[in-house]
Amino acid sequence: MELLAERRWVTDGGLETDLIFHHGVDLPEFAAFPLVEDEGGRALLTDYYEAYAAIAARAGAGLLLESPTWRANPDWGARLGYDAADLDRVNRAAVALMHERREAHPELEVLVGGIVGPRGDGYVAGDRLDPAAYAEHHRPQLASVRAADADLATALTLTGADEAMGIVAAARDVGIPVAIGFTVETDGRLPDGTALAQAVATVDAAGGPDWYLVNCAHPSHVAPALEGDGPWHRVAGLRPNASRASHAELDQAEELDDGDPEQLSRDCQDLAGRLPGLRVLGGCCGTDARHVAALWGV
Template sequence: MLIGLFEKHPKILIECAIAERLRRMPEVELHPTLFNTPLIYGPEAACESMTALYREYIDTAAEADLPLLLTAPTWRLDPARIATADVPAGINSDAVNYLIGVRDDHAGASPVMVGALTGPRGDCYRPEEAPDTDTAERFHSTQIGELAYTAADFLLAQTLPAVKEALGIAKAMAKTDKPYFISFCTGTDGKVLDGTSLSEAMTGIDRAVPRPPLGYFVNCTHPGFITPNYPPGSLERLVGIQANGSSKDVTRLDASSETQADPVVDWAQAMSELHTTHNVSVLGGCCGTGLAHLKSLAQI
């Protein structure tokens, strides 16, 4: 069904920020290592605030008659972090089931697909912290195996700063029966934070795994970092972006105590240029984005 979605629709929406929006809400306290995931268990007001954000995105896609991809809040749910947090052992499957429930209770006529996230082992802005490929495959296999047994429609490894770790994750995901995507974090030069060009990173992983990803994303970056740095036709395997609202370097954004965002109209124009120049079909937001950003994407 997911492959058919890409074949049928030249534009697909994916959620904008969830955790970063929740961070600014007075009724919400994020977990120090698992962020918004434990909110699926409560408190009730905080859980409802998170659910309301997903519903906003579902409504926006339905109003535009566009398909939508949502991702369950499983980004940091590796065994090491779960072991040191006071949360149920089945939190990965619980998080996926939570979002499937939100989708099923609120979805309209437009298709909504639910994915399951995994993230880097270390700091997503520090490629030097990334494990080597074999270590990454071992480290991430437990969580990926748990997510593969859920009813998620796809897997997505997100905010990866180094190709060596991305390859290990891809090898683990290739062993499942789920379609999957790999998403890199890039610098202002459009390269993965470890210095690898996107075209080289995608080709290398495609050649090294028995079942390549359905496609590749970039996230926690800006479309203005990608479009001018690659000639048309060179990023055919890049299918999606979840872009920051700001065109500042990600390391500067990470050090900021306040939300940083360019005017929505400028952001949407940059996203439109990436969409048309490189045929990137899945469009959504990351840090500094919200409902206004998704609405702007629905209109381009």
């Protein structure tokens, strides 16, 4: 966690759900990265990230700007007609946009991150590969964000330790710091059934990332994962969902469940007491700047 130092960092909320439900943006395959290549899309993204810069300023915290590239990997990109050269271009452009936002806020300490998402569905474990195959899959995207001078990469919504190990190996290959974000079901276990503590221990035994985070789950789902002893000092980030609904229920939902920002903040405060290394705080599905402001008490 050397990159994070001892300070705390604001990061953003549920980009895709915010754009879809609050701005009426059509995001095929839940992919926001094509917006980077459109003037109107870039304007939307700029406004989106500006809200979180304002929260960081009010909170007296650092700002972790993470690119809108959760779906910008080979398998998901192919569904949208993006080949390898297209994905390299758009990943670099997305990180460049984050650098532009950093330059717009010299008053803030800012880190630029490149977001990596799962090869498959972030809510379903699905068919599994071995870590070497996952490394091969994710290496091109990690190389692109590294070439664009991102300070770090963050993998969000991972469903198993195997993919996490592959991402860490690929990140080490290309020379970029990396954070691993696991999601959990309502019982606190990863979608493949692994306990969070076991997943962290497994990935750490294979070398491990710079830090971990938990994302895309309500605090009431994360709480069971943190019961008892565990490597909780390794968890430096928390990006909760607004809704208490399960992943299966959210997949079927046609309306946004944005919960209660103030209650979400109280629930996260309870979790924070179990996470001595917590440095990064933002949101995930269903959250927006209101929720993140509430999490920071500003």
